[in-house]
Amino acid sequence: MSKKSSKVKKRKLEVSGKEIKKRIVRMCSICGKDIKVIVYKDKTYRGGYYFFNIPLSTKKEQDKARRAGTRTEMMGDREVQVMRRDPKPYAYVEYWECSPCFRGGKVNDPPKPVLIDKKNMVKGDKIKRT
Numbered sequence: 001m002s003k004k005s006s007k008v009k010k011r012k013l014e015v016s017g018k019e020i021k022k023r024i025v026r027m028c029s030i031c032g033k034d035i036k037v038i039v040y041k042d043k044t045y046r047g048g049y050y051f052f053n054i055p056l057s058t059k060k061e062q063d064k065a066r067r068a069g070t071r072t073e074m075m076g077d078r079e080v081q082v083m084r085r086d087p088k089p090y091a092y093v094e095y096w097e098c099s100p101c102f103r104g105g106k107v108n109d110p111p112k113p114v115l116i117d118k119k120n121m122v123k124g125d126k127i128k129r130t
Helices: 001-016 059-067
Strands: 018-026 034-040 049-056 070-075 078-083 091-099
Touching: 018 091
Parallel strands: none
Antiparallel strands: 018 034, 049 091, 070 078
């Protein structure tokens, strides 16, 4: 039996042409839906669209950066004000989008609110998105 199952696994990996390193679940930044992402060993992925990390900084760090002032820079033919110091981030959040949001299907729709009924909740209940 073990020989049979290993042949099946090899066939599946050969179809995609890549070996799977891990499977991760991320949340869409626009609609909040879960995205199942497959990461391959050659550092490519499938399922969802990754854009960048968003730095998170404290209010205190933002105030320090604001107090440092700005300078004038040229962008093409425009003058823009640029901060002299970036706020130091304490963490980063990944920005992911699901396929419908990436194609522009839900850009103008506001995110659905999470309704929590604390009076009727029992320990262990899951929060449902509506």
